[in-house]
Amino acid sequence: MMLSIKNLKAEVEGKEILKGLNLEVGAGEVHAIMGPNGSGKSTLAHVLAGREGYEVTSGEATMDGQDLIGLEPEERAALGVFLAFQYPVELPGVNNTHFLKEALNAQRKARGEPELDSVAFLKLIREKLALVSMKPELLKRPVNAGFSGGEKKRNEILQMALLEPRLAILDETDSGLDIDALKTVSDGVNALRSPERSIILVTHYQRLLDYIQPDFVHVLAGGRIVRSGDKTLAKELEEKGYGWLTGQDEAA
Amino acid sequence: MSSSEQMATDLQQVLQQGRHRMTPGLSGPQWLSPVRARGAAAVATMSLPDRKQEAWRYSSLGFLDRVSYQPLVEGPFDAILPGDVEDLLLQDSDAVRLVFVNGYLATALTPAVRCCDGATVTNLTAEMGEVPEAVRTQLDAIAEHRHVFAALNSALMSDGALIHVARGVSSAPPIEILHISVGLDEPGIAHPRHLIVLEEGARAEVIERYCAMGDGSYFNNALIEVALGAGSELVHERVQEESPNAQHLSDLHVRLEAGSRYRLVQATLGGAWSRTDVRVTFEGEGAQAELDGLMLARDQQLNDVHLSVHHKVPHCTSHETFKGILDGKGRVVFDGHIVVARDAQKTDAVLANDNLMLSREAEVDAKPQLEIYADDVKCSHGTTVGELDANMLFYLRSRGISEVQAKQMLCQGFAEEILQKIDHPALRARASGLLAARLMESV
Numbered sequence: 001m002m003l004s005i006k007n008l009k010a011e012v013e014g015k016e017i018l019k020g021l022n023l024e025v026g027a028g029e030v031h032a033i034m035g036p037n038g039s040g041k042s043t044l045a046h047v048l049a050g051r052e053g054y055e056v057t058s059g060e061a062t063m064d065g066q067d068l069i070g071l072e073p074e075e076r077a078a079l080g081v082f083l084a085f086q087y088p089v090e091l092p093g094v095n096n097t098h099f100l101k102e103a104l105n106a107q108r109k110a111r112g113e114p115e116l117d118s119v120a121f122l123k124l125i126r127e128k129l130a131l132v133s134m135k136p137e138l139l140k141r142p143v144n145a146g147f148s149g150g151e152k153k154r155n156e157i158l159q160m161a162l163l164e165p166r167l168a169i170l171d172e173t174d175s176g177l178d179i180d181a182l183k184t185v186s187d188g189v190n191a192l193r194s195p196e197r198s199i200i201l202v203t204h205y206q207r208l209l210d211y212i213q214p215d216f217v218h219v220l221a222g223g224r225i226v227r228s229g230d231k232t233l234a235k236e237l238e239e240k241g242y243g244w245l246t247g248q249d250e251a252a
Numbered sequence: 253m254s255s256s257e258q259m260a261t262d263l264q265q266v267l268q269q270g271r272h273r274m275t276p277g278l279s280g281p282q283w284l285s286p287v288r289a290r291g292a293a294a295v296a297t298m299s300l301p302d303r304k305q306e307a308w309r310y311s312s313l314g315f316l317d318r319v320s321y322q323p324l325v326e327g328p329f330d331a332i333l334p335g336d337v338e339d340l341l342l343q344d345s346d347a348v349r350l351v352f353v354n355g356y357l358a359t360a361l362t363p364a365v366r367c368c369d370g371a372t373v374t375n376l377t378a379e380m381g382e383v384p385e386a387v388r389t390q391l392d393a394i395a396e397h398r399h400v401f402a403a404l405n406s407a408l409m410s411d412g413a414l415i416h417v418a419r420g421v422s423s424a425p426p427i428e429i430l431h432i433s434v435g436l437d438e439p440g441i442a443h444p445r446h447l448i449v450l451e452e453g454a455r456a457e458v459i460e461r462y463c464a465m466g467d468g469s470y471f472n473n474a475l476i477e478v479a480l481g482a483g484s485e486l487v488h489e490r491v492q493e494e495s496p497n498a499q500h501l502s503d504l505h506v507r508l509e510a511g512s513r514y515r516l517v518q519a520t521l522g523g524a525w526s527r528t529d530v531r532v533t534f535e536g537e538g539a540q541a542e543l544d545g546l547m548l549a550r551d552q553q554l555n556d557v558h559l560s561v562h563h564k565v566p567h568c569t570s571h572e573t574f575k576g577i578l579d580g581k582g583r584v585v586f587d588g589h590i591v592v593a594r595d596a597q598k599t600d601a602v603l604a605n606d607n608l609m610l611s612r613e614a615e616v617d618a619k620p621q622l623e624i625y626a627d628d629v630k631c632s633h634g635t636t637v638g639e640l641d642a643n644m645l646f647y648l649r650s651r652g653i654s655e656v657q658a659k660q661m662l663c664q665g666f667a668e669e670i671l672q673k674i675d676h677p678a679l680r681a682r683a684s685g686l687l688a689a690r691l692m693e694s695v
Binding site: 049050051052053072073074076077078082083085088089091092093094098099102103104106107110142159163 | 641642643644646647648649650651652653654655657661662664665666667668669
């Protein structure tokens with residue numbers, strides 16, 4: 001398995017959010033994780049990326065058999081874990097091109113690959129820009145500073161396209177996007193689907209899944225996955241809401 | 253004998269020598285004598301500042317008790333050749349350059365200064381000649397002897413730059429004043445003195461730098477006077493990269509006539525003890541001053557900026573942004589004092605001071621003060637003190653960037669707002685590179 005999560009429990013500020021979560025994601029698969037607010041979707045995304053303050057208390061998460069939990073965020077990134085943020089962070093004074101180049105080269109260096117010089121990098125980033133229909137001038141600005149919601153999300157997908165992760169976790173990438181932006185961002189993600197790349201889509205709404213068709217859909221409630229299925233499950237959720245599943249969870 | 257007494261004794265000796273023209277450094281032209289005499293008279297009536305004085309409360313002069321500074325006399329520094337100072341020079345710079353070593357013009361390092369017609373760049377203490385007397389008389393007419401160091405500078409001034417741009421002349425290329433300190437066996441005190449006079453409608457860009465060869469202990473007591481005629485414009489870019497064992501005081505006085513514009517951007521990066529006093533006086537309506545600064549205070553460094561901006565007349569604008577980065581037991585002192593006189597209606601003044609603390613042991617003493625006597629003005633001030641943002645750090649690290657590099661990038665980003673105001677590309681690159689190198693040792 002590409003990603004294997006077994007009985008994962010995690011807490012934030014002393015409060016247990018993930019309460020024994022199991023998930024297996026194979027190479028090349030797209031998994032959607034849905035669920036009501038507060039069910040632990042974003043916590044799962046951040047735990048996998050290694051955010052400080054998200055403490056794993058038991059269980060394991062491995063990528064190709066290698067433990068992730070003991071690694072620093074940058075080590076996970078070098079292994080191929082990528083988190084597209086729900087709220088991309090603004091970095092005043094940090095030039096976007098500089099940031100992208102440093103990120104790519106840091107990962108390449110960690111993997112023992114040669115770093116790209118400025119010319120090679122610019123050539124590469126121009127190709128990637130086209131993929132997400134991002135305005136080149138946004139490369140000259142500080143990272144995300146003053147970007148619109150859509151521009152920020154495009155910048156996330158641009159990073160994904162550039163860093164070519166093996167596991168991309170998209171945390172509510174659809175939130176705050178209008179239909180046009182949603183379509184552009186989804187097209188970008190679809191272009192990045194490949195047999196070597198697994199994708200986890202964390203989303204509250206079924207809408208995103210009209211554009212990015214998942215292989216599997218999971219419902220997360222109360223810190224556990226309470227139902228898994230194929231994309232028809234998403235349709236079912238759209239019709240029935242989450243109540244019938246979370247109710248089931250409470251009953252269990 | 254305490255060092256302050258020692259210093260006074262040394263100074264008395266030097267003054268005596270100066271009067272009798274025994275010390276080559278003080279044997280300057282006759283026209284300087286009244287300035288020196290006035291300075292000496294003021295020194296005689298003043299004592300060293302102590303911490304009971306508000307302006308010196310947070311910048312201790314305790315080092316004066318530990319080090320006895322010998323007055324620096326001129327050269328010989330002919331042994332210093334351009335190759336020796338190459339790593340101190342700006343790369344690919346188009347600026348014309350005056351180089352001073354330990355306060356004195358280094359002719360071997362100063363290429364023939366050729367500016368444009370109407371602009372004069374010369375050694376301040378040279379004999380009268382090409383520079384009109386009206387310009388010379390500005391010397392010491394802009395500065396105030398607010399502390400004994402200013403008076404000392406007037407009494408003991410070494411060489412310095414005299415920059416004069418005639419009416420309506422736009423001086424291209426930029427003019428660089430490079431001061432290099434060479435550590436001697438005994439710690440020395442130098443008194444560089446610069447005078448910049450822009451006539452009506454003139455324009456210039458002046459770069460002022462303080463560098464060191466080696467990591468010696470010395471005290472640079474610089475005084476800079478700037479007179480801006482009506483409608484003139486000066487971009488003044490200062491980078492202080494003194495030795496880690498140095499003391500540096502810059503006393504900068506700026507006088508603005510109507511409609512003139514003054515833009516100061518400085519980065520004070522070096523020295524064990526560094527202080528910049530900036531005094532800006534608006535004498536004519538519609539003038540603008542923008543003052544920006546970056547202060548680096550690494551472990552055991554003190555970096556002090558005192559601003560004193562006087563809006564004496566209506567319709568003037570002053571915007572100040574100073575940012576501090578502190579690490580270890582570094583200390584930043586920021587005192588921004590803006591006075592708006594009763595007649596100075598429609599004043600627009602904004603004072604901001606932001607500090608980034610990389611250590612819990614660092615200390616910031618910030619005192620923004622607005623003293624407003626007019627009733628129709630737009631004035632504000634603000635101070636912030638913060639740590640690196642955890643969200644920002646995680647964002648960078650989640651992209652594969654190490655924690656150390658992420659911190660450096662964020663510090664550099666914090667500084668960027670100031671550094672990007674340095675117009676001169678080579679100077680900006682140097683300041684940015686120095687900051688990066690010093691942060692590398694820090695974070």
